[in-house]
Amino acid sequence: MTQRLHIDFVSDVACPWCVVGLYGLQEALRRTDGQIQADIHFQPFELNPTMGPEGQNVDEHIAQKYGAGAQQLEASRKMLRERAAGVGFEFNQNLQSRIYNTFDAHRLLHWAGTKNRQLELKRELFRANFTDNADVSDPEILTAAAVAAGLDANEARDVLRSQRYAEDVRKAEQLWQSRGIQAVPGMVINGKWLISGGQPPEAIEQALRNIAATASGQAS
Numbered sequence: 001m002t003q004r005l006h007i008d009f010v011s012d013v014a015c016p017w018c019v020v021g022l023y024g025l026q027e028a029l030r031r032t033d034g035q036i037q038a039d040i041h042f043q044p045f046e047l048n049p050t051m052g053p054e055g056q057n058v059d060e061h062i063a064q065k066y067g068a069g070a071q072q073l074e075a076s077r078k079m080l081r082e083r084a085a086g087v088g089f090e091f092n093q094n095l096q097s098r099i100y101n102t103f104d105a106h107r108l109l110h111w112a113g114t115k116n117r118q119l120e121l122k123r124e125l126f127r128a129n130f131t132d133n134a135d136v137s138d139p140e141i142l143t144a145a146a147v148a149a150g151l152d153a154n155e156a157r158d159v160l161r162s163q164r165y166a167e168d169v170r171k172a173e174q175l176w177q178s179r180g181i182q183a184v185p186g187m188v189i190n191g192k193w194l195i196s197g198g199q200p201p202e203a204i205e206q207a208l209r210n211i212a213a214t215a216s217g218q219a220s
Helices: 016-031 058-066 070-086 103-114 118-131 139-148 153-161 166-178 201-219
Strands: 003-011 036-044 186-189 193-196
Touching: 003 016, 003 201, 016 036, 016 070, 016 118, 016 201, 036 103, 036 118, 036 166, 036 201, 058 070, 103 118, 103 139, 103 153, 103 166, 118 139, 139 153, 186 201, 193 201
Parallel strands: 003 036
Antiparallel strands: 003 186, 186 193
């Protein structure tokens, strides 16, 4: 019997490990197809809510925030490139890459949820940010991502020109932080279980199988 799971995927468009986590989750779900069916809902988390409109060089930002040196930064980039490639994603961040404010991206994702296109938009936003090194705070980049995800360009522009869904995003951010999510990605299963970090597909698959078995036992 197929076990249905509700997955709240708490993440930020600016988080590279969230890419690894999402693609790892999707691979784990492919491996459990027929046994587990998941409804994925993307929840907002801002790593840098005060980031200005001009953004900041990624290496400069991480060095300031975590004290990482040049060698450590390059080693981290290499690891992310390899881990991303392992789940089918092209990671192209480099010395010139920048990090941007993602609040409007989260508003757009909230809107995409009303159209059942969140997953498609999330993947497009990750591609824009980490493969194309595009400015994911730019309304035109965001609109192009929406169109690539199968959404209407004019509706996307209307959302971005307004402050629509701003309060919804802020409330959701506060809710998940109040529930203990302080780092991303966080995959909250059925509101009870947490899978943290950009784990490999094998680890996520095993966790999902264990959770599904427990949930099935509770249901019976």
